[in-house]
Amino acid sequence: MDDLSIECDLLVVGGGMAGMSAAAWAAERGAVVIVVEKAAATGGSAVLSGGVLWTASSAEKMRRYGAGDPALGQVVFDTYPDAVAWLRRCGVGMSLRMDVLHGQGYQIDIHGWIQHCQSLVEQHGGSVILETETLELIRDGTGAVTGARTRHEDGDVTVHAKATVLATGGFQASSELRARYIHPNARDMLLRSNPVSDGAGLRLGAEAGGEVAGTNRGFYGHLVSEPNRWDDERLFVALSQYHSEHALLLNEAGERFCDETLGDHTNTYETLVQSGSRALCVWDARVHEAYATVPVVSIGVPLDKMQTAIENGGKGVVAETVEAIGEFAQRQGFDGPAVQAAIETFNRTLREGWETLSPPRTEDWRPIDKAPFYALVVHPAITFTFGGLTIDAGGHVLTPQGARVPGLFAAGADAGGAYGHGYAGGLALAMTFGITAARSAGWA
CATH class of the missing domain: 3.90.700.10 (Succinate dehydrogenase/fumarate reductase flavoprotein, catalytic domain)
Incomplete structure (x- = not known):
């Protein structure tokens, strides 16, 4: 029997904070979105957190305490107000401002937000498909990513999409990748995170021509x-x-x-x-x-x-x-x-x-x-990794030569470089680059 084939405007691989935010942003602007999630539920590591959406309180503090690529850190800082405004417009529960480490933020109803994102996707003709593995990305004759082949217990499905966002949550659940990209001692490090973020996004992106430089050892x-x-x-x-x-x-x-x-x-x-x-x-x-x-x-x-x-x-x-x-x-x-x-x-x-x-x-x-x-x-x-696919400030996945891989974007922990030896908010990183990837893919 032939594999099932479906079409959509945007394919999102990963249903955590970054992936669901990208999916909902695009869906709200008219896109038909398919979200493919390996786990039995959406939310990833975000729903294990306290739900505090915070980031550095100035661009200078972002550079000092995020300590990553300044251009990518600036995206987090610049997009954060848009993310907060969107949450408020959607009626998500939010606390008053609070001091957090070297920045400011709000506690949000993180479970409610993930559920709201799923509702937006479904209201606009899309779907969130759980317990589904993404086997490989597919490309056309020009090298552009045009979707992915996925596997569910009911069978394989090929998803054709105008754009694809990788947001699988990083590689912290892989002892081999931790040892390779962070430090040999990291092989046996305790995992304070979801157990499914094992580097699938990095593998998929690299196979499609994207770069995993492996030089960012931060987490x-x-x-x-x-x-x-x-x-x-x-x-x-x-x-x-x-x-x-x-x-x-x-x-x-x-x-x-x-x-x-x-x-x-x-x-x-x-x-x-x-x-x-x-x-x-x-x-x-x-x-x-x-x-x-x-x-x-x-x-x-x-x-x-x-x-x-x-x-x-x-x-x-x-x-x-x-x-x-x-x-x-x-x-x-x-x-x-x-x-x-x-x-x-x-x-x-x-x-x-x-x-x-x-x-x-x-x-x-x-x-x-x-x-x-x-x-x-x-x-x-470890909770999540800072190294991942090389991207530009628009969330486009880049080749080792610095060119964009057409049709391919990364967000959250799959996108490497925004933070280096420091930290300026995990939920903020995920949501802002989810928004950025969706904007760059065509849904501004």
Whole structure:
């Protein structure tokens, strides 16, 4: 029997925040859209998040804290107001403005938004097809992408489309790709994300002539305490040690290895590349009260991070002296005397010669000297990747020679380069480039 063949204006591969936003934007402007999603439900990693749509509060902060391709970061910053205005026009639930890391944002009804996007697609004659794998993109004689061959348990379907957007969510679920494109230690990194974003978009794009440069090793993640189980998505936030940016991070040799104040998401990469791919996170009573028991955003649930970590298998200690912290570190395979000396040297340097501190700190020069002291062994966990297909500011997928692959666009984590060693909002990245890809494909 011949494979089924269907036609549409826009094919979107992936039903997360980026893909559904691209699909809904185009559908609202008259396109017939087919969304193909490998998972059993739409939403991807977005519906596992707290639903906070935020980004850098200025173009300068985007360049500093996003730390990726300036032109792509500018797209996120410039398109963010359009995204917020669209959400409001669609009646999506939204909080008042809130401070988030190095920017500003709103908590949105993320589940409601994904459902609204699907409704828009269906109202305009399109479909969202679940549990369907995209096997390959198809091209015409000129090399233009004209759709894809897909596989569902009911049979194979060829989708013909005027334009195709890849938005499969990155490659964080592939241990092989993590090791290749991020760091060898990343092969065994914990996954705090959906389990289906395994690099399919990168493979499809590369097979169609797009470039995966593989030079962007950045990713978004957090340092987590050691879990005795990792099958409950609620633990992704509960065990994340966001307050590491106010603490000290020491490697197995008992040495500081990064500017902790750049953010827990940046500390996660720095920890990944250390010996043993772990660190000792050390803080004091001041940090504990101000940061380790307070949610990172106002809509979060207050948790005592040390207590929660220990209850779920973490290795940590609360002690009255720095010497006791060193003894604990020794038992965990760290150089205990070096840990004690590092804490004491850090405190003395901040009082007597902060300008000589190495590595330096960009923020928070207060010493860690108020008992009790806290120490927790932490490990990197990944949410989504920053490297992907090379794109231009319009979301067009580019060849290694810098030419556009006709008919092919990428959005969200499939589009590499907007962020580098930093971070300025995952939902914002996904939604703004979803909008941008749909605009560039013809639905401005």
